[in-house]
Amino acid sequence: MHGSHTTGSPYAPHTDDETAAMLEAVGVESVEDLFDIPEDVHFDGEFDIDARTERETRQLVGSVLERNDELTELLGRGHYGYYIPSLVDHLADRSEFLTSYTQYQPEVSQGFLQALFEYQSLLVELTGLGVANCSMYDAATALGEAATLADRTRKTSGHRVLVPDILRTGRRSTLENYVAGTDLEIEPYATAESTVDVPALESQLDEDVVMVYAENPTVRGAIEGRLAEIGERAADADALFVLGSDPVALSLLQKPSDVGADVVVGDASVLGLPTSYGMGLGLFATDERFLRQVPGRLVGASEDATERRAFTLTLQTREQHIRRERATSNICTNQAWVALRSAIHAATLGPSGLVELAARDVTRAETLADRVDALVGVKAPVDDRRHIREFVARIDQPARPIADDLEDRGFAVHVVGEHEIQLCVAGVDDETLEEFVDAFAEVVR
Amino acid sequence: MSDDRSESGNENENGNENGHDQARWTTNGQYEPLLSEKNQTRVEIGTDVDSPLPDDLTRDDLELPDLSEPELARHYTRLSQMIYGIDSGPYPLGSCTMKYNPKFTEDVAALPSAAVHPDRSPESVQGTLEVLARLQDYLGRIGGMDAVTLQPPAGAAGEFVGIRVAAAYHEHNGEGHRYEVIIPESAHGTNFATAALGGYDVVSLPSDDAGRVDLEALDAALSEDTAALMLTNPNTLGLFERDITEIAGMVHDVGGLLYYDGANLNALLGRARPGDMGFDVMHYNVHKTFATPHGGGGPGAGPVGVVEDLAPFLPAPRVRAVDGDGDATPAEYELFDPEHTIGRVHGYQGNWLVLVKAFAYIARLGDEGLTDASAKAVLNANYLASQVDYEVPYGPFHHEFVASAGEQDAADVAKRMLDYGVHPPTTKWPEIVSEALMTEPTEVESKSTLDTLAGAFNAVASEDDEILESAPERTAARRIDQTSAARNPRLSWHALSTTDGEGDGEREE
Ligand SMILES: Cc1ncc(COP(=O)(O)O)c(C=O)c1O
Numbered sequence: 001m002h003g004s005h006t007t008g009s010p011y012a013p014h015t016d017d018e019t020a021a022m023l024e025a026v027g028v029e030s031v032e033d034l035f036d037i038p039e040d041v042h043f044d045g046e047f048d049i050d051a052r053t054e055r056e057t058r059q060l061v062g063s064v065l066e067r068n069d070e071l072t073e074l075l076g077r078g079h080y081g082y083y084i085p086s087l088v089d090h091l092a093d094r095s096e097f098l099t100s101y102t103q104y105q106p107e108v109s110q111g112f113l114q115a116l117f118e119y120q121s122l123l124v125e126l127t128g129l130g131v132a133n134c135s136m137y138d139a140a141t142a143l144g145e146a147a148t149l150a151d152r153t154r155k156t157s158g159h160r161v162l163v164p165d166i167l168r169t170g171r172r173s174t175l176e177n178y179v180a181g182t183d184l185e186i187e188p189y190a191t192a193e194s195t196v197d198v199p200a201l202e203s204q205l206d207e208d209v210v211m212v213y214a215e216n217p218t219v220r221g222a223i224e225g226r227l228a229e230i231g232e233r234a235a236d237a238d239a240l241f242v243l244g245s246d247p248v249a250l251s252l253l254q255k256p257s258d259v260g261a262d263v264v265v266g267d268a269s270v271l272g273l274p275t276s277y278g279m280g281l282g283l284f285a286t287d288e289r290f291l292r293q294v295p296g297r298l299v300g301a302s303e304d305a306t307e308r309r310a311f312t313l314t315l316q317t318r319e320q321h322i323r324r325e326r327a328t329s330n331i332c333t334n335q336a337w338v339a340l341r342s343a344i345h346a347a348t349l350g351p352s353g354l355v356e357l358a359a360r361d362v363t364r365a366e367t368l369a370d371r372v373d374a375l376v377g378v379k380a381p382v383d384d385r386r387h388i389r390e391f392v393a394r395i396d397q398p399a400r401p402i403a404d405d406l407e408d409r410g411f412a413v414h415v416v417g418e419h420e421i422q423l424c425v426a427g428v429d430d431e432t433l434e435e436f437v438d439a440f441a442e443v444v445r
Numbered sequence: 446m447s448d449d450r451s452e453s454g455n456e457n458e459n460g461n462e463n464g465h466d467q468a469r470w471t472t473n474g475q476y477e478p479l480l481s482e483k484n485q486t487r488v489e490i491g492t493d494v495d496s497p498l499p500d501d502l503t504r505d506d507l508e509l510p511d512l513s514e515p516e517l518a519r520h521y522t523r524l525s526q527m528i529y530g531i532d533s534g535p536y537p538l539g540s541c542t543m544k545y546n547p548k549f550t551e552d553v554a555a556l557p558s559a560a561v562h563p564d565r566s567p568e569s570v571q572g573t574l575e576v577l578a579r580l581q582d583y584l585g586r587i588g589g590m591d592a593v594t595l596q597p598p599a600g601a602a603g604e605f606v607g608i609r610v611a612a613a614y615h616e617h618n619g620e621g622h623r624y625e626v627i628i629p630e631s632a633h634g635t636n637f638a639t640a641a642l643g644g645y646d647v648v649s650l651p652s653d654d655a656g657r658v659d660l661e662a663l664d665a666a667l668s669e670d671t672a673a674l675m676l677t678n679p680n681t682l683g684l685f686e687r688d689i690t691e692i693a694g695m696v697h698d699v700g701g702l703l704y705y706d707g708a709n710l711n712a713l714l715g716r717a718r719p720g721d722m723g724f725d726v727m728h729y730n731v732h733k734t735f736a737t738p739h740g741g742g743g744p745g746a747g748p749v750g751v752v753e754d755l756a757p758f759l760p761a762p763r764v765r766a767v768d769g770d771g772d773a774t775p776a777e778y779e780l781f782d783p784e785h786t787i788g789r790v791h792g793y794q795g796n797w798l799v800l801v802k803a804f805a806y807i808a809r810l811g812d813e814g815l816t817d818a819s820a821k822a823v824l825n826a827n828y829l830a831s832q833v834d835y836e837v838p839y840g841p842f843h844h845e846f847v848a849s850a851g852e853q854d855a856a857d858v859a860k861r862m863l864d865y866g867v868h869p870p871t872t873k874w875p876e877i878v879s880e881a882l883m884t885e886p887t888e889v890e891s892k893s894t895l896d897t898l899a900g901a902f903n904a905v906a907s908e909d910d911e912i913l914e915s916a917p918e919r920t921a922a923r924r925i926d927q928t929s930a931a932r933n934p935r936l937s938w939h940a941l942s943t944t945d946g947e948g949d950g951e952r953e954e
Contacts, residue, residue, distance in 0.1 A: 007813055007817075008813055008814060008816075008817025008818075008820070008821070009810055009814040009815075009817040009818045009821060009888055010547075010809070010810070010814065011544065011545050011547060011736070011818075011888070011889050012817060012818065012821040012888040012889060013889070013890075013891040014821055014824075014891065014892070018891065018892040019824065021892065022824055022825075022827075022828040022892055022895075023824070025828055025831050025832070026824075026827045026828055026831050027831075028827075031820045031821075031823065031824050034823045034824065034827050034841070034843070035685075035716055035823065035843065036684070036685045036687065036841045036843070037685055037713075037716055037717050038687055038689075038690070040690060041689060041690060041717050041718075041721050041722045042716065042717060043589070043715065043716055043717050043718050043721060045715035045716065045812060045816040046812060047583070047586040047587055047715070047811075047812050047815065048586065048812070049583060049586065049807060049808070049810075049811045049812050049815070050811045050812075051809070051810060051811025051812065051813050051814050052808055052809055052811065053809075054547075054549050054809065057549065057553075057805055057808050057809040058549055058552065058553055058805075060808055061553040061556070061576070061801065061804065061805050061808070062553070062556060062558075064572050064575050064576055064579075065553075065556055065558040065559055065572040065573070065576065066558055066572060067571040067572035067575060067775075068558045068559075068561055068569070068570050068571065068572035068573055069568075069569040069570075070558075071565070071569055073561075073562045073565070075562040075564050075565070077564060078792065079562060079563055079564070079792075079793065081560070081562060085514075087514055087517060087518060089555070090518075091517075091518065091521040091522070091525070093551065094521075094522070094525040095530055095531075095532040096525040096526065096528040096529070096530040096532070096533065097525050097528065097530070097740070097741055098530065098546065098551075098738045098740055098741075099530035099531040099532045099533075099545075099546055099738050099739065100528050100529060100530035100531070100739065100740075100741050101536070101538065101541055101543060101739035101741065101742060102739075102741070102742040103741070103742070104538070104871070105529075105859065105860075105863060105868065105869065106922065106925050107860070107863060107917050107920040107921065107922045107923065107924065107925060108467060108527075108528070108529035108863055108868070108917075108920050108921065109527075109528055109529065109741075110476060110477075110524075110527040110528070110921045110922050111477075111523070111524030111525050111526065111527035111528040111921070112524070112528050112741040112742075114476075114477065114479065114524055114527075115521070115524055115741075116741075117479070117936075117937070117938070118479060118480050118481075118938070120936055120937050121479075121481065121937040121938040121939060122509065124936075124937040124939055125507065125508060125509055125937075125939070126507075130936075130937075130939075130940075131936055131937075132936075132937070134742075135742075135743070137598040137599065137602060137744075137791060137796075138598065138791055138792045138793070139792055140789065140791055140792030141598070141602070141790070141791060141792075148642070168792065169789070170789050170791070170792035170793055171792055173761075173788035173789035174788070174789045174790055174791060174792060176788060177605070177609055177787060177788055177789065177790055178642070180609065180612070180643060180644060181641065181642050181643045181644025181645070182644065223498070223502055225501070225502060250504075251507055252490065252496065252498070252503055252504065253498075253502065253503060253504065254502065254503065254504055255504040255505075258504070267792075273798075274560040275560050275561055275562040275563075276559075276560065276797050276798050277559075277561050277562070277563050277570075277573055277793065277794060277797035277798075278563035278791070278792060278793020278794050278795070278797060279598075279744065279793070279795070279796045279797045279798050279799070280792065280793070291934065297742065298934075298936055299936070300930040300931070300934050300935055300936050301930070301935040301936075301940075301941060302925050302926045302927070302929050302930035302935075303925070303926050303929060304922040304923040304924060304925045304926070305915070305923035305924045305925075305926075306923050308471075308474070308475050308476055308922070309475055309476065309941075310476065310922040310923075310925045311925075312925045312927060312930050314927070314930040314931050314934060314936075315931055315934060317931075319634070320601070320634035320635050320637065320638035321633075321634040321635075321874070322634070323634075323638075324634050324637035324638060324647075325637040325638060325640065325641035325647045326641070327634065327637075327638040327641075329638065329642070330601045330604065330605060330635050330638035330639040330641075330642050331599070331601055331602075332599065332600065332601050332633075332634070332635050333599040333600060333601070333732060333739070333742065333743040333744070333745040333747075334599070334742050334743040334744070335598075335740075335742075335743045335744045336740055336741040336742030336743050336744075337738070337740025337741055337742070337743065337744060338740075338743075338744060340740075340741065344517070344521060346509070347480060347510060347512060347517050347520075348514065348517060350486065350509060350510065350511035350512065351486050351487070351488045351507045351508060351509040351510075351511055352486070352488045352493065352494050352511070354507065354509070355488055355490055355494040355496075355507055356494055359494065359495065359496055359497055359498075362497045362498060363497045366497070386498060386502060403566075407566060407568075407569060412562065412564075412565050412566070412569065414564055
């Protein structure tokens with residue numbers, strides 16, 4: 001250890017001699033003299049929080065987290081636990097990536113800018129749309145940002161935003177908050193077999209509608225079959241068609257640009273993050289005609305003084321630090337490091353690896369559905385649709401006690417209705433799925 | 446094709462002996478190629494890869510780089526070497542609190558037991574809920590607040606919660622007509638953008654001659670239409686708003702709420718608490734004050750604390766302890782929806798992996814460490830300012846100071862500082878100081894590092910415009926053309942013409 005060092009922050013390197021020399025240079029007797037805080041609001045520093053050594057702190061957090069039960073999660077509905085290759089952790093944890101910040105000085109931040117440019121390119125390829133930003137917070141806030149974009153760019157005086165009636169509460173509620181400052185109103189439309197009920201949607205669609213939102217796959221794992229029609233109907237009504245998806249699904253399912261999507265949102269951290277209690281990475285891609293209305297940061301290519309290609313944050317006049325109350329969004333700190341992880345994960349898979357992963361998610365989900373459908377008192381899938389990753393099963397018995405019994409046997413599943421559970425195969429290996437089927441057979445017997 | 450870790454261009458034309466040459470990878474006259482320049486592979490779906498789905502449900506093809514693990518390891522390692530982080534050197538970016546990020550916090554966030562799905566039953570994730578509940582409790586004590594939500598994923602999202610909570614509160618009290626939010630003109634851009642996102646009109650408040658809230662102007666701005674005043678304290682000049690109690694009284698007298706932007710909380714840890722100053726609602730900026738890594742732009746976390754009256758409006762769900770039998774059995778934790786909740790501002794519970802790190806940081810430092818952090822942060826800012834030749838027009842400042850580059854262009858000063866091996870300050874903000882150099886060294890820098898930083902400032906202060914304008918020269922890339930980037934947006938590799946990056950191969954430095 002260097003010098004004599006009174007206790008305090010373990011990350012403040014000052015020796016007592018250095019502190020004294022610095023105080024002298026500033027011309028005060030003690031650090032307290034530097035604080036210009038009136039007496040009536042002065043606090044005595046007693047939070048009653050004990051300091052710990054590093055080892056003790058690790059033990060503390062470790063022992064608290066041990067209270068989490070070790071369960072096999074057949075959980076999805078927007079958050080997935082794919083296997084994360086070791087390479088992702090090792091590269092993303094390099095401290096230059098981890099400990100830098102927003103690239104305000106691009107000349108010393110080329111590496112991160114390039115990684116984000118590559119991430120944007122990945123999304124452009126997956127969505128077929130010309131512009132992708134380098135992150136929103138999560139799928140729900142990205143959806144909210146899509147609605148405010150629809151508000152700013154609307155061609156009609158309408159104010160209705162149509163969303164599926166099966167939209168997750170978290171997304172619906174976040175969307176409601178994001179549009180609270182506008183005159184937009186969120187209105188559900190009916191779904192059939194867990195996909196868009198196109199005639200029902202059509203009956204609600206008129207020139208009052210500024211945005212139609214659909215997801216592919218839907219929250220219940222069903223694959224939409226009539227997206228192009230939805231895109232057309234939305235365009236006829238001059239409404240934006242906003243599509244929710246994610247990079248794995250997009251690798252196999254219809255390309256959003258082919259079905260008339262104007263904006264794609266979703267969670268890009270299905271690649272790059274393990275289950276993280278809902279922490280995500282908001283995907284946001286749109287057509288070039290909305291370039292000046294895009295929320296968040298954009299990385300662009302340019303040249304440096306040596307005329308070599310170099311990268312920089314660009315079109316910043318959209319952003320809060322320049323445009324203030326007229327900015328396209330209030331976002332500043334975002335999810336850049338998660339975008340890096342997602343890009344590395346995608347790169348380790350490559351194009352065929354991505355397509356294969358998605359294809360396996362279809363066959364494995366449908367195989368599991370067949371297996372549980374064979375059990376007495378279980379019907380799966382409930383929805384007469386193709387599925388990816390997950391599906392809903394109907395059970396004759398009440399779902400909640402069944403889920404509790406499964407939890408006792410080490411499996412976590414979603415309860416989505418009184419007699420409905422939802423099962424997801426992402427990240428669960430085949431052997432474990434076999435064990436699950438056995439356990440499920442026992443509890444529904 | 447040969448890769449060379451180029452030394453050319455680092456010839457240090459302008460003769461500065463200090464600093465460092467940033468690693469710079471070049472291949473055939475261009476910087477590290479894009480993944481897409483190393484490989485592009487198109488796979489036809491149903492042909493190259495079997496598809497279980499009918500054609501009409503799938504895309505036709507996907508074209509992306511297909512590279513091996515060793516190739517990727519090199520690609521990203523090289524990219525990382527062309528990034529300056531806190532572990533590279535001092536990073537006194539004002540308002541951003543770029544502290545050292547303790548390594549052990551990465552290890553606790555990486556514990557397998559931390560990787561849980563958000564739809565798990567509360568009974569099966571008691572550990573996660575306990576961490577969240579204990580962090581809420583810590584933050585409440587640190588800010589002097591009665592209730593805390595951890596859901597907002599960054600500072601700006603915390604501001605949005607504050608604004609939505611204020612709206613819901615006023616609505617609840619039959620005061621939904623309040624349509625104005627007052628914000629000092631020296632505030633951060635997110636304050637204005639957040640108020641606007643919430644549907645409020647922004648009333649911009651000028652500063653007085655001393656750089657603080659002008660009480661007369663505030664009095665004129667306040668009315669029955671005021672929903673809230675958003676303030677940070679110390680303000681963006683590093684000055685403590687000494688009239689804070691009076692300000693709070695004035696805002697409350699007209700029925701408004703006082704919002705605290707927690708970006709500058711590092712200055713006050715253990716010495717003053719927003720709750721004691723009369724603030725009703727605040728956000729904590731976890732990636733600043735509590736040392737979680739900034740990750741090249743994020744993720745962060747922006748928990749929000751409120752006084753008791755506002756607790757029923759906080760986002761849902763919240764976490765609370767349902768105490769067992771005192772100390773004998775550990776508490777059980779549950780999720781609940783506050784009575785008049787504004788709903789959600791995130792799909793789930795925010796940036797969990799960031800929150801675990803913040804919990805670990807606070808538990809490590811405790812009272813002593815936290816109070817020492819503010820002491821050393823303020824000492825460092827004052828010491829550095831005393832060693833810098835640029836004028837610092839406003840004081841007494843705390844954890845940061847705003848110097849003026851005077852006749853020089855602050856942006857050019859920043860570029861030139863890069864050549865001295867340090868990260869420059871935030872520039873040109875707040876605008877109240879002309880050619881602002883907003884400098885926040887944080888507590889983690891030693892005296893000798895601060896001397897190095899001061900040396901960089903002072904060397905640049907004595908250099909002429911020509912040198913400044915041609916800087917930087919020792920960085921991975923030289924000065925980048927911003928105008929061309931914006932005029933001709935190329936935002937993906939699809940948008941790069943095939944000639945880009947070629948044709949300058951003959952250019953050697
Ligand atoms: C004073 C101030 N307020 C608010 C913010 C916004 O915080 P965040 O970037 O976490 O959204 C910042 C940070 O960038 C800031 O410096």
